[in-house]
Amino acid sequence: MRTRIVAVLIALVGASVSACGGDPPVPEGLVLKGSAPATPYGGPLRAKTPDTAEDNVQGGGAAVLALECAGKPYQGGGGDDGWGGSDGADSPAAALNALVTDELAGSLPHRGYRVEREQGRRVLYSYDVGGRTRAAVIVAKDLPRRPGWGMEAYAQCDPAEFARRERAGLDIRVWTDRAGRPVPVSRVFSTEGPEHCDWQSVTFLHVGDRQYLRDPGHVLPRELVRSSYAPKTRLPEGATDTGYRDGRRQLWLSADKLNAYVRTGSGVERWPGAVEQIACM
Structure with a gap:
């Protein structure tokens, strides 16, 4: 019992010091x-x-x-x-x-x-x-x-x-090319949506000046996107492989670049393009 009391006191003292300031x-x-x-x-x-x-x-x-x-x-x-x-x-x-x-x-x-x-x-x-x-x-x-x-x-x-170790700890997801080399985020990157807008289930993918969205919960207003997220679909005719990879994900774009298609180990997902750049303020 004495050991437990001492441990609790130490914890309380530490909390008190933290609450009073200090780095x-x-x-x-x-x-x-x-x-x-x-x-x-x-x-x-x-x-x-x-x-x-x-x-x-x-x-x-x-x-x-x-x-x-x-x-x-x-x-x-x-x-x-x-x-x-x-x-x-x-x-x-x-x-x-x-x-x-x-x-x-x-x-x-x-x-x-x-x-x-x-x-x-x-x-x-x-x-x-x-x-x-x-x-x-x-x-x-x-x-x-x-x-x-x-x-x-x-x-x-x-x-x-x-x-690589430090890239893994960033909010920005760095993609790679076919050879596994990291691609500058000025060309492609993805990030998860912010919690304060309840968008944490959304993945925002940026390819150049275009934005695509993985929104399995359909939390974004329909008028913000050009189509809808599809968990299972087929690559459309004319789709091209960008060569960008995120683990097992392979990024393809439709011929008009209005939608992204992501090949995974289990199929193909459609990530619709944004009508305009979407951001949570």
């Missing part, structure tokens, strides 16, 4: 131990976003400069809209953890970062694959009107450039 524990593996890369980023840790950057990376600042993408940078931004709470975080690692588990949990790797550079009150964390930086996060301490540690800027390459 959540930094998970093991978020920041790797060891030295910086052989050729760390040597540029400034505070800079304007390059003029050549796409709109989706505006605000990424020096983090964009630290990237070493195979393709174009995927997205980036600054920390003006949030500082991990009014008092910020207690440490650089805690600020990084807040970013990858809360603000950008669906698009950034949740582990595998390393301290690439420290300068004054700024720390550059990099997530590397094959010795090249695929995601960069700059955290800073005690900026004007933003006390404590928080994210000042971040930028990332296309999620297809992340390692």
Whole structure:
């Protein structure tokens, strides 16, 4: 009985400490131990976003400069809209953890970062694959009107450039080609619908600027889609194989590209195209 009472007291004390504030524990593996890369980023840790950057990376600042993408940078931004709470975080690692588990949990790797550079009150964390930086996060301490540690800027390459383990933890589903190589999400990706709109049973598939929907529960209004979801059908005449794969799924498109057809191990499903891009606000 005494052991049980002690255990309960420990649990209550832990809950009390958590409720009174403080950063959540930094998970093991978020920041790797060891030295910086052989050729760390040597540029400034505070800079304007390059003029050549796409709109989706505006605000990424020096983090964009630290990237070493195979393709174009995927997205980036600054920390003006949030500082991990009014008092910020207690440490650089805690600020990084807040970013990858809360603000950008669906698009950034949740582990595998390393301290690439420290300068004054700024720390550059990099997530590397094959010795090249695929995601960069700059955290800073005690900026004007933003006390404590928080994210000042971040930028990332296309999620297809992340390692397989980290891709598996993203909200975005990265598809592959026939050879099993990841395809940039600028060309194809899928994601599950958001719970706050009760769309969690819907799969949203994006192929270029087109959107297709797997809606087995028919929760989306009929007027939003060009046809209806069919769990069992046949490939129509003229359908073409895109070469895109998601495990055993094979993506085909109708000749007019108004509907997607997904071959599985048990048959063919029709995923209707959206009349216009659908998003839950």
